[in-house]
Amino acid sequence: MLYQQIDMELAEREAWALRRQKGIPNNRRLFVLACMDERLPVEEALGIRLGDAHVYRNAGGLVTDDVIRSAMLTTNFFGTKEIIVVNHTECGMMTATGEFLTNALREKGIDPDSVAIDPALPELKLPPGVFPKWIRMFSDVDEICLKQVELLRNCPLIPADVQIHGYVWEVESMRLRRPGVRLAEKVNTAKAMGAKG
Amino acid sequence: MLYQQIDMELAEREAWALRRQKGIPNNRRLFVLACMDERLPVEEALGIRLGDAHVYRNAGGLVTDDVIRSAMLTTNFFGTKEIIVVNHTECGMMTATGEFLTNALREKGIDPDSVAIDPALPELKLPPGVFPKWIRMFSDVDEICLKQVELLRNCPLIPADVQIHGYVWEVESMRLRRPGVRLAEKVNTAKAMGAKG
Amino acid sequence: MLYQQIDMELAEREAWALRRQKGIPNNRRLFVLACMDERLPVEEALGIRLGDAHVYRNAGGLVTDDVIRSAMLTTNFFGTKEIIVVNHTECGMMTATGEFLTNALREKGIDPDSVAIDPALPELKLPPGVFPKWIRMFSDVDEICLKQVELLRNCPLIPADVQIHGYVWEVESMRLRRPGVRLAEKVNTAKAMGAKG
Amino acid sequence: MLYQQIDMELAEREAWALRRQKGIPNNRRLFVLACMDERLPVEEALGIRLGDAHVYRNAGGLVTDDVIRSAMLTTNFFGTKEIIVVNHTECGMMTATGEFLTNALREKGIDPDSVAIDPALPELKLPPGVFPKWIRMFSDVDEICLKQVELLRNCPLIPADVQIHGYVWEVESMRLRRPGVRLAEKVNTAKAMGAKG
Amino acid sequence: MLYQQIDMELAEREAWALRRQKGIPNNRRLFVLACMDERLPVEEALGIRLGDAHVYRNAGGLVTDDVIRSAMLTTNFFGTKEIIVVNHTECGMMTATGEFLTNALREKGIDPDSVAIDPALPELKLPPGVFPKWIRMFSDVDEICLKQVELLRNCPLIPADVQIHGYVWEVESMRLRRPGVRLAEKVNTAKAMGAKG
Amino acid sequence: MLYQQIDMELAEREAWALRRQKGIPNNRRLFVLACMDERLPVEEALGIRLGDAHVYRNAGGLVTDDVIRSAMLTTNFFGTKEIIVVNHTECGMMTATGEFLTNALREKGIDPDSVAIDPALPELKLPPGVFPKWIRMFSDVDEICLKQVELLRNCPLIPADVQIHGYVWEVESMRLRRPGVRLAEKVNTAKAMGAKG
Amino acid sequence: MLYQQIDMELAEREAWALRRQKGIPNNRRLFVLACMDERLPVEEALGIRLGDAHVYRNAGGLVTDDVIRSAMLTTNFFGTKEIIVVNHTECGMMTATGEFLTNALREKGIDPDSVAIDPALPELKLPPGVFPKWIRMFSDVDEICLKQVELLRNCPLIPADVQIHGYVWEVESMRLRRPGVRLAEKVNTAKAMGAKG
Amino acid sequence: MLYQQIDMELAEREAWALRRQKGIPNNRRLFVLACMDERLPVEEALGIRLGDAHVYRNAGGLVTDDVIRSAMLTTNFFGTKEIIVVNHTECGMMTATGEFLTNALREKGIDPDSVAIDPALPELKLPPGVFPKWIRMFSDVDEICLKQVELLRNCPLIPADVQIHGYVWEVESMRLRRPGVRLAEKVNTAKAMGAKG
Known part of the structure; x- marks a missing residue:
């Protein structure tokens, strides 16, 4: 019967609209800390979609008291189990x-x-x-990324079993990298490539 | 000649990757303050695209010292001229x-x-x-939206000529509204519709 | 052989064009009673397609003698086993x-x-x-929807085993709801959300 | 400024959701009377879209008191200026x-x-x-179509300046025709084609 | 190895280009006799594709000595096992x-x-x-279709085991029918529909 | 008004279905004589579409009395002004x-x-x-194509002002050529290319 | 966890960008020798994609000392196991x-x-x-193709187990052929087709 | 008339297939010297299409006697007026x-x-x-690119008015750069960005 199909769809819609009061976490149980830069497409960079994550963004993608407040809420009360930090190259936080x-x-x-x-x-x-x-303001994007992960891992307001990792978004290649792993530095000269002989 | 076409494209790419050190603002000279909720597709809700805005998101889409820091930076140093606040219905900040x-x-x-x-x-x-x-935590999404706009308008760290407005995203309809303008309250009964006679 | 394929397709076409005289019911054995409003896309709202249902529409989506006549014909003589009523918010029937x-x-x-x-x-x-x-004219869309279902369920001209249900189409969200289940009333304030503490 | 674009879109949405109380007619100022048959795709048959017309459908696409009620409402109070009747071949109303x-x-x-x-x-x-x-029940679809147009044209509850026309939908060809203009009768024999000599 | 893939594709191409000298029949082992009329899309009407059939077309889709010559060649020497005749309504052969x-x-x-x-x-x-x-010139498309099938079935130059059938293409509905099976004559009146009572 | 749009569309449909009795020629006033081979996509080869041409096809794409009959009819009575002949390489007519x-x-x-x-x-x-x-049966596709054009140009049953041309379809390249103009013979050796020095 | 997905994608990207220093061969372990002609779409002609092959191109697609150098490098040091040569008709190398x-x-x-x-x-x-x-400069494309294959097969700087084959690209048909297998020469006359009788 | 359209298309095809003997240059009068690496999509990198350029590729994208031969032919005899060199990062030529x-x-x-x-x-x-x-073998991709341009500019076998430029393809970002202009070195630290204060 059609009414049964419709009732199932309505139940899904209700579960979407009343997620918080029904205690439903986001799809990936994920909190993202990222920079507010206009060149950083957070969802595309991480391969996530609407509904997947709580996405925190500020100038720099840096740990602040507001980040702690937001991460404390989602990890303690909204079911989140993982945190990913995304900083990026050519950040305005390195301009002065x-x-x-x-x-x-x-x-x-x-x-x-x-x-x-x-x-x-x-x-x-x-x-x-x-x-x-x-x-x-900061002076090195790879260092700052590692530092944010460390700060979050040591924060008592975030449960100890939350998984926390960080990445750097390269605006020059529009791709992600692990902090400190700069492919662009390993490809221009024979020396950088570890040439034989 | 082809090399002229290529040089023009390379110049565009360089302008993208070195925006901050070249002093190029984001495309719409816009700062967005929005909630981190997974049901709020910020770009789609506002009709903007990659490159258009600095997007700040935290738990609630609320003015904090981190918001002031980020907004101060973008409006004073990165050329931003407009701020839009987006709160949303069924926010986790109203659950306790x-x-x-x-x-x-x-x-x-x-x-x-x-x-x-x-x-x-x-x-x-x-x-x-x-x-x-x-x-x-807060108790009314329409009120809180109006309040954030007021807080930002009165903040001395944000230049007085920055345009500031706020909207509410309805997770139940996946559409935007002006704070306080709830269409859903005007459509269910003859009385709400202002029936004649 | 190709002629066998063609003959099968011709038989299908004939079954479509001569459905009534061959006693073939509509695909879902469904009768829909809906309002004639231009903002109500009946097929899309119910997730049905061409061939699926007899669709009755009038001002309001209300039970009238014409509805009884049409429903009596399809349930008694054309094989229909289910009825769905669709009223909608901001109906013209509530304007006076x-x-x-x-x-x-x-x-x-x-x-x-x-x-x-x-x-x-x-x-x-x-x-x-x-x-x-x-x-x-009527004054409350949720009440009127429940009422139409009741009228049809009690009508002796409609066989007792026909399944009958009703829904409300929200023109403000372009989505369906069960009568009386208004998500928009549960999402704007902490109180409506049943906040803890 | 972006807020101006958003405000314009919100005004359009409000005009859609509050059409009736704001006195906005449907897009084509059109009322359609059509049969409820599952083989009649009303919008496709007439080349109209969501928002274009008030669509009345009953068993047969026949003038009843419910039709008069609905047409009276839309032509006198909702701004409608044109009526189109659509009957169809192989109608269940001709089966007994x-x-x-x-x-x-x-x-x-x-x-x-x-x-x-x-x-x-x-x-x-x-x-x-x-x-x-x-x-x-009726016995000839072309005659019945012409008859419905006549009934509506003579009805005092419908303003005299409303334009009223009727068409027949052929379920065998899935195309529209003018009542009485049956192409299929002019194409099978030399005699029907008016052969010379 | 890539060369093996390429060699297989080249063999297929050769089999296509040298079909006749290699004795490869058309894909469906089919010969079609159809009218040359511009409103008759032979492949679409029959649901066939490039490579599937030998398609003979002349004024009327009628058996002539040229048809016999062509059908004799394909059935006796090129592997064809089925013949389909397609005539059509409103044929120019019925105009005088x-x-x-x-x-x-x-x-x-x-x-x-x-x-x-x-x-x-x-x-x-x-x-x-x-x-x-x-x-x-002829005077009835259904009769002429049946007649062509009969002529071909009795022709000694076509092997007796070739399957032969005929259809009529309706230009008014752009669909196929069996000769003599005119749906359009069964759908306009209660009498034609065999109404009860 | 919508009824005016619909009436225009109905008039177009009628003009399509009653083309012959209304004396409407095909769109390009064109008659095509082509081989019935399954590798010859006549419409695609010539860049024409449904409604554009009367398409005659037989074994070989050769002038026969049936071709003369069909061409006589279309050029004298159905408004056709141009004839195009299409023969093709690897024709079955060259196999014995x-x-x-x-x-x-x-x-x-x-x-x-x-x-x-x-x-x-x-x-x-x-x-x-x-x-x-x-x-x-024939022995050279380029010669036979030129011959068919000549036969048609000299035929008294075809009006003298009809334009008549012929082409060869290459099944090995799935492209058209002018008879006698074989690109494949001009590209394999320096001698064929007219090398200098 | 999302970070695991991301790490896998980063590892793939690194493997792409550092292929040579990590000793990863191209996807098909393939070296192509082709002409530089603008009408030869090498990847499309061979059905290969980005990442699949080392593609050497020069005037003519001929074995030179630079070809030997490049083929020596890829077969001895970069893991290549197959060589395909592509020459083409109407090559500029046959113009003088x-x-x-x-x-x-x-x-x-x-x-x-x-x-x-x-x-x-x-x-x-x-x-x-x-x-x-x-x-x-050369005088026959089929001969030259066979010759290049022979030269490469006998070259001591290329390992003996490398598979080597050659093809000719026909610019007149935009298709590949085996050297010496010219379909276009087998399709124009009864004699070329080996007609019977 | 259709035959005129067809003749124009055949003339275009002939001009394509007989380009060299008719003295028609490639579309952009362009010669490209690029590396044979499987990660370098030459046409996509330069924004060119089939027919646009003579594309020379060898190990490294380096000037050799074969390059001189090929460039001499195209610039002196085939109408080419521009040369673009494309080297790339992580080239195998820097591995030993x-x-x-x-x-x-x-x-x-x-x-x-x-x-x-x-x-x-x-x-x-x-x-x-x-x-x-x-x-x-070489040791620095930016230097080698500049060097190849210089070698070609000074070669007496290439006409002096040919425009010659070089670019580096970054396999790590799949984008082009000018030799020596490495965006990736200007974006990771405040110092590289020329931070103020």
Whole structure:
């Protein structure tokens, strides 16, 4: 009977729309931490689809208190069992130092030491002089990727059995790599290729 | 000559891969703040494509210090002129209160008042008892959307001429709405439709 | 031999064109009662195809004597075993009361009590004053859907073993729902979601 | 700015979902009266699409009081300006006489003179003996099509300026024809083709 | 090894190009006799493809000495085992009588009794007065189809075990039928449908 | 209004189905004479489509009295203005002599001098001994193609202003050529290419 | 876990990019020697794809010292086990003699006996008068193809177990053939087809 | 008339098949020198199609006497006006030194000083000890690319007005680059990106 087919489809739709209150996790039980860069197609890069993952993105793809908050929620309360970090080459976070940017803001008339860094949570304050560090500029994408994985693995707010790995997205080749494994450095010269003789 | 065609394509590729150091903004000069929920296809929902926007996503699509940091960077230093906030119905942030979750963590042996909320920036600390608020659970998606827009509009770290608007993604219809404009409430009864007579 | 293949195809074509005189039922042995609204794609909504069902549509998707006539014919004489009713949100039948519309007709110079409601069957007459009720305006789509199912289930002109169910098509989401099961009411607030704590 | 594009799309969606209360007619300002037969793909036959027409369908595609009710509503209150009738060959309404079917029901234990023909509107009653006529069996599809057009054109409940035409759908060729214009009768013999000499 | 794959493909190509000298029959061992009319898509009508059949076509799809010659060759020497005849409705051969056309030629200055009917084979001559019959105009497509099948079945130049059948292509429905089986005559009236009662 | 669109489409359909009695020629006013070989896709070879041409096909694509009959009809009475002949390489008509085949028939018990060559027109008779010539075997495809064009151009039953040309289809390359223009003979050796020096 | 899928894909990418230093042969362990002509689609002609073969192409598809060098490298050091030679009809190498071209160069002011034939390897010199032969013009494509296969089979720098075959690409039919097997010569006349009788 | 269309198409086909003897150059008047590597899709890399270019490929994409021969022919006699060189990263030519490979051959029993390097042209001989250099192994792909362009630009056998450029294909990104312009070296660290402050 047709009504039975329809009822099954309606049940699926309801399970989709009421996932959180029914306690259904995302399809891959996955949390992604990635940079907000416009050249990083997160789903395509990882080979995932709508429904598969909670995708956190910020400037740099860096561990912050907001990342910890979001990862704590999904791993403790929404069934997530795996975390993947994706940083990328030519990140805007490598274009200047925190001090340089802080000075630039000062020149615009902003006082970094008195400005509210979180307008929704005034209780969250930075000690004087920490503002440049808070911007979290970095200098090496492979190192920073390994560092984020380490930070998450050691965080007590994330259950110890969550699997955590990191990758680097190359905007120059639009492909993924393991941190530190730069194919482009092994292909241009005989020396890099380990020529014989 | 073919070499001229090839050189033009190579220049385009270089402009893509070196966008940040060449000072090229994203295509739509856009920053998006959206929830990390797996049912929210950000690009499809907004009708944008790879290269168009910096996409920030966290639990709830809420303004945090990380959002301020990321938005500050893109609007002050990377040429962004517009911000769009996307919250969504049936958000996990409406499934419990902050206190309820804090207690649940305590039962797992975690002390919310002593745990480091930002392992990468130890200087960032919460006063005792603020942890439940820091989780940022909320109770009404339309209100919370309007609130985020207001928070961003009033933030001194974001230039005043940046255009800021918010929308709600309906997971039940997989469509966007303006906050507070719920079509589903205007269509079920004669009264809701403003029947004549 | 090719002629055998051709003869088989011709037999299929003949069975299609002479279905009624050969006593072949529709593919799903199904009768659908649906509203005539232009936003209701009946086949797509139910997941059916050409040849699958007898599809009755009128203003509202309401049980009338014409519905009874049509359903009586298909269930008693053409092999139909299932009935599905489809009403829809934002139906024109909820835009006014029958009295309001009757008055509007009167203002156009039409006398509802004397006009022939069925020019092909003059024997079919309404008692005075029943015209507004005959228009069959209604006030709640979920209730009206349940009501139509009940009317059909109790009708002696329809065999008792015919399976009868009803659904509501949401024009705001272009999806089907069970009458009374409105997902859109369970997703906007923590309270509606049954938040813990 | 992107928000302007999104707002325009949301306005279109709202206009779709709230068509009736906003007084927006269907796209072609069209009402279709067609048979409920499973071999009649109404939209394809007429070359119309979702949103284009109010589509009324019953057993036979015949004018009844329900048709008058539905057509009255759409032409007087929903902006419709054109009516198209579609009957079809090999219609189930030509498989027997009304008397034959009435007797068949009697043999099943149903008393046609006492049964309620409209369970939702008990005021609607048939005089004794009219039941067979009420079933509306017919004997010639071309004649019946012309007749329905005439009935609608003369109905005072339908505004005089509404354009009304009728067509016959051939299930044997899956194509439309004008009533009375049967190509298949002009192609099989020299005589039918008006051979010279 | 790749060369083995290539050699197999080359062998197939050779078998295609040298079919006749290698004694390879057509794929379906089929000979088709069809009308040359532009509205008759022979392959599509029969569901056959390139390589499947020897397709003979002339004015009318009629048995002539050229048909006998061609059918004799393919059935006796090229491996053909089946013949299918396809005539069609609204054939030009039903637009006039042979006498009418002969007179029309005479008016153009042509003497039918002296003109060479076969410029390549002068030995082939018509007795005086037979020209109109030679044009082979006919008056009923179903009859003519049956007749061609009979002529071929009785022809001593075609082996007795060849299967021979005929069909009529309806240009009005673009479908095939068996000769004499006109669906269009069984669908327009209750009488034609064999109505009960 | 929709009915106007529909009426236009119905008029087109009628013009298609009643082409001959309405005196409408085929789309390209074209008659094709081609071989019946299964490797010759006539429409594809000439770049024509359904409705474009009257397509005559027989064993060899040779001028016979049936060709003259068919071409006479289409050029004098159906509006045709152009004739194209298509013969092809590796034709079965080059696999033996007429004498060889006649003897083969004799061995099967058939007397070529007494058999009826046209069962539908007994008046058409061959003088004794002409049977082998009547089979029309040939020995050179380029010559035979030019010959057919010549025969048609000189035929008084075809109007003098009809344009007549011939081509050869190469089954080995599945392409067309002008008769006598064999590219394959100009490409294999320096001598054939007219090498310099 | 997703990271395992990603790691597998990264390993594949690395194996692709570092094929030579990892000692991975091409997919088919194949070396192709083909002409550089713009009408020869090597991959399509052989039915191979990216990654399948080392493809050597020069003027003529002829064995030279550069071919020996390249074939020596791939068969001795890169794992190749098969060689296929592809020459083609209408090759530019058949348009003139070496002497004719040498004279043409002389007329442009070039002295063939003193010019460096290999600017990268001055040690490679031609004895006087050998320049015309060095250009390697040829006169028969089938012969030249067989000759190249023979040269390669006898070359001591290529391992004896390498399989070596040659084919000719016909630009006139855009198909491959075995050297010496010219279908186009077997299809035009009864004699070429070996007609009986 | 159709025959005119067909004749035009036949003329095009003839111009394709007889390009060299008619003196028609390739479509882009282009000669490509590329490596034979299986990971280099020459046409796709350059954005060219069948018919566009003479494509020379050898081990390394290096200038040899065979390259000079082929380029001399196409630029002096076949109308070519542009040359593009394509080398690629991770080339097999960077996996060892010529000496290493020569020794490896010696170990297989081959005497490099006595073996014929060109079996088709015995006059072409290497002085003793030059064999390792003749293998043409190289050590830097960007340098080698620039070098090949220089060698060709200075070659007197190639007309001075021919435009000559070179590119490097990156197998790790499957994209082209200008020699020496390695995007991958500018994107991994703040220092490489020229970070401010």
